[in-house]
Amino acid sequence: MKSRKYDLLVFDWDGTLIDSAATIVACLKAASCDLDLPEPTDQSARHVIGLGLDEALAHLWPGLLPESGRALVERYRHYFLSRDHDIPLFPHVSDGIKGLYEDGFLLAVATGKSRRGLDRSLEATGLASYFHGTRCADESFSKPHPGMLLDLMGALGTRPGRTLMIGDTTHDLKMAENARVASLAVSYGAHAEQGLLAHSALGCMRDFAEVSAWLTANA
Numbered sequence: 001m002k003s004r005k006y007d008l009l010v011f012d013w014d015g016t017l018i019d020s021a022a023t024i025v026a027c028l029k030a031a032s033c034d035l036d037l038p039e040p041t042d043q044s045a046r047h048v049i050g051l052g053l054d055e056a057l058a059h060l061w062p063g064l065l066p067e068s069g070r071a072l073v074e075r076y077r078h079y080f081l082s083r084d085h086d087i088p089l090f091p092h093v094s095d096g097i098k099g100l101y102e103d104g105f106l107l108a109v110a111t112g113k114s115r116r117g118l119d120r121s122l123e124a125t126g127l128a129s130y131f132h133g134t135r136c137a138d139e140s141f142s143k144p145h146p147g148m149l150l151d152l153m154g155a156l157g158t159r160p161g162r163t164l165m166i167g168d169t170t171h172d173l174k175m176a177e178n179a180r181v182a183s184l185a186v187s188y189g190a191h192a193e194q195g196l197l198a199h200s201a202l203g204c205m206r207d208f209a210e211v212s213a214w215l216t217a218n219a
Contacts, residue, residue: 004219008107010149050172108131149175153179
């Protein structure tokens with residue numbers, strides 16, 4: 001039997017397992033229009049995907065007053081909640097995650113989503129039972145702080161050298177670097193391949209079938 005290099009595989013959610021980047025961008029733009037704020041470009045809105053919502057809004061609209069920030073969060077959530085039940089998993093994700101679970105890996109999610117948002121999405125996609133642990137930005141530090149990875153490793157009893165982070169943004173890869181954890185990038189999500197390749201990921205996959213094949217051969 002082939003020896004295993006990693007015990008714990010940690011996945012980002014939006015843009016890595018679920019095809020939500022375009023919806024997030026549209027909701028950020030709609031919320032900004034409601035409050036007469038400058039509309040973010042597609043590129044700037046995609047850049048903040050993966051951050052906690054408060055951190056994302058502060059990046060897009062620096063100097064936003066607290067009351068405006070609260071209103072912006074409310075409008076963004078209004079739009080996103082009206083659409084999130086229709087957001088699909090990427091092709092091959094459902095079978096791929098099930099296969100990794102059946103192969104005996106510990107599986108986890110580290111995401112900029114809220115706890116309520118992730119739990120709702122896990123149930124809607126049917127993936128909830130496959131993950132041994134999850135951590136969200138509203139219960140830890142936002143990426144790229146290593147807190148979510150450190151929390152998951154502590155809870156699941158694994159070490160940095162036996163953990164792999166899989167994500168679609170530079171925030172995911174920087175979080176892995178900060179936690180001294182290896183990473184695998186995917187280029188079909190929020191951030192462009194060129195930016196991902198500037199980091200120390202072990203590879204950059206172009207669809208989830210490639211992710212599964214890489215993990216089967218290398219993890």
